Amino acid sequence: MATNTTSPARTRFAPSPTGQMHIGGVRTALFSWLLARQTGGQFILRIEDTDRNRYVPGTEQSIMESLRWLGLDWDEGPDIGGPHAPYTQSERLELYQDATKQLLESGHAYEDDTTPEELEELRIAQQAAGKPPGYDNRGRYKTKEEIEASRAAGKPIVVRFKIPDLGTLKFQDAVLGEVEFDLSLLQDFVIMKSDGYPTYHLAHIADDRAMEITHVVRGPEWVPSTPRHVLILDALGWEKPEYIHVPLILGKDRSKLSKRHGAASALEYRDQGFLSGAVFNFLALLGWSPGDDTEIMTRDEIVERFSIDRILQSPSVFDNEKLAWMNGVHIRQTSVEDLLEPVAAVLEKPETEGGLPASVSRPVDRDYLKQLLPLVHERLKTLNEAAETLSFFFVDEISPDVEALPGRKSDSATAARSLEESLALVKTAEPFEPEHLEAEFRALADRLGVKAGPLFTPVRVAVTGSSMAPPLFDTIVGIGRERVIERIENAIALLNGAGPASDS
């Protein structure tokens, strides 16, 4: 019933390079991209760098890296160009100057020489008088001569848009429906700053028009300023785009998602071992749903089912636990072959960054890894866990905890005896294969008159160093007979209070 037969949408994502790309911004980009792809349209990336004070060099790169990682490819953008290049606002100043000129000539805007200091004074006076702070439109009544005198005197001049006396203004939003706004609450606002750069309000309108954007997908913080945008559009005689204000993403405590809620940028999720497809899937389900119970979807499935009329109006809380679960599902749905290189990359990271211990030589043996991966495949919630889970296969020395060796329900004497018997078994077992080993060990348990657990646990701890590990016999085979023998001998020595055997 969803109306997915819209004409091709040209959408854009227009971040400003002022810092790390936030996960909320990523979700906005995702919805924008989804709309373009769903309708067979285009997705454009544009950099909005008109605030020279807040510019953080290099962030364009990290923004593009985030988008690429998530698979949000763009058809036109600063790096690849396109029919409306350039795609960086600081390189398009002429366009904004033209629009400003048009607005000035038609009387919809005026030049103003009020200084920041004067504005500050005004604000203080208003607050002292208990009135709402804001520009008092004083520039409307200044003469051309005054402005010219100020310009000659080197005072900063801005261009302000004149709010028309129209009462209320209504605009349509695809998510919010009709939004009504009282224009008398608005003051004449700056569209061209004294440094010659436009403000967002003017710049994005000129660009969206030039780039033929049909749908403006952006965060909810823009709702209150949309009336200004509609006003500018009308003054210029330009057509209005479709507005789609997507809801905010909140942190666990229902406040705006930020650094202290853990990983806030998309790239951090990548670095923590999350799969791009899982993050994509999870983000798509924040503020949108396909309308039935389906949760696990591929990119293509989401593209196919996406529709703006199912976007919610209310903000949602980002739940890391559910993301972790979903990531586990996506990992399980990915083949060992496809997981091989990503996991290898995790293992090969420096130890300080969560990789294998420095003593393990890199690169890791791909064939060996391919043999081991199935053992932990369905146990992984993130790729990064692989380093910890697989570590004992790669390191030379493990250090089991003496206390942990017997397991919960046994004692060290029994454990020592179990290990002695196991040692003999491991030395002679033939073939050295999981099924055969298991049969032999079970027979051994019978002979010793114990259950499987009390026998298996000491062996597990002895060979892996942990009481939690993949299935024992696959693990033993994976480690290899000689190293298993060595590890069991060490564990026995440990139980006998002799410390690890260090002969040979």
Next chain:
RNA sequence: GCCCCGUUAGUGUAGUGGCCUAACACGUCUCCCUUUCAAGGAGAAGAUCACCGGUUCGAAUCCGGUACGGGGUACCA
């Protein structure tokens, strides 16, 4: 302060006037499977649908108010 938007279990969502004694998923708990941990299977607990009032034969669904939350109120985006 003023303006805008929102409010279904802890979280994400379903629900668009009767099928709702409110569904699904994550999380939590119990049990099964089992050599540990996962995965898988079977269950359980958890929501007076923010509150109050109205419309209606009937409201989670429509209307109004209140509360709470969030956003905005810049020569930032």
